Amino acid sequence: MDITRALLLQSGYKRTTIDEIARKADIGKGTVYLSWDTKDDLIRSLVIHDIIDVCDDVSNWAGTESDAPTLPSLSRRMFTLIFKYPLFRALYTRDRYILGRTCDDPSLNFQSYRITTFTPFRKYLGMLADNRALDGTTGRDSQYFSLDALMWGFIKLHLLSSTEASINDSAANLAELVRRSFGPWRTPAAATLKTISRKTAEIFKAAADEYRAMLGVPFFGTRTATASA
Template sequence: MSPDARARTPEARHRRSEHLLDVAAELLLRLGYRHVTVDDIAGRARVGKGTVYLHYKSKDELLLAVLQREVVRSIDQLVTMLREDAMTTALHRLTEVHFLGVMRRPLLRALYTGDLDVLGNLAVELHRNQGGGHHRAFDDYLHLLAAHGLLRDDLPVDEISYGYHAILHGYLSEDSYDRGVPDISLERKAQLLAATVHRTFEVPQARPEALREISERAIRMFTETADLGRAQLRPATN
């Protein structure tokens, strides 16, 4: 196969697309949405501007793909943790893993906190493109927990979901305010969040056998969510 033919294979296109996403992610984080241009991305990636447009129709499509990939990677990480330890299926344990995953990924953290300096309106656009799929998947997971006696039974699941997300986003955004709070490690913040979720929404003592019983179903739910996110990236890599 000639070099030109190799450059047009699906594998080569995928590698080139991933490289463009890597470069765009770096520039988005460093410069912010308003200051990143396709010329910047092409120059940093050492490709022609036309090559960028072969993969992505616009700057926004490329940057939305960057964020979509971050979301997919975070869900994949969560699935890995669920496979390694069925006890992670408990709401507070899953929340601790999720919180650390978000806080350790600057773009994902900007997405969850609606950081306009970094993302502009990309967060709103991403949520619009995703529809309600991610929230429905999480609510299905809550219903699974409730059906097996792993959540408090005096609140409907939709109210638990609302209260849960309010608490989660409060923890995610708290560091954006200067309150003179003493330094607390990220790991300790995750533990505090997990304790809050456990005391607010879960039964005092979860049955390990119940968590093991539903762990595979939870894995399938989150895997399907990640796969749907990956499917949104495929037009840029085929």
């Protein structure tokens, strides 16, 4: 899988073929087809692995972070994860050069450019609202639109920037704007913060498990393997 990932990022979707994957991995094409019917199936699996890694990261972080995962802090975390996992970023930015048709796969439950359509993130926002930890002066749909616009704007400008602005600096600036727009403007009670941490970890862990179930077929090799597809 490492080889396929590298080919997609270096050569793009069209030039990444099963023949080239097999040649680079020093295996027969039939070995690849034992696990995946098509190139798109393989790419979809790779994207799901990135999504799982993102969900696991958030779940582990929410359960151990000293500060509760309020919307500003989780927005900062998601920004850094989008840049950490390139196929997840390609899905978010609808990069058809890298992912091809996988960008539009409805089974991934993700609408490009809109982090609020990512199922666990949407559930997380609902949980914040239930715990009165989501402020703002507009309705829920307007809040989601504004949050998507902020996140997408920061991602896009960082990708286009000719400066050497660090990802952490951009993430911190995003978090501050999110705080000013959506709060929490007053620090929630300690019990509320504890609940937010626990439920955030649960939401993203459940999402990771659901995406694992979507894989459905065994994989040969792992991300750290030296001779995987």
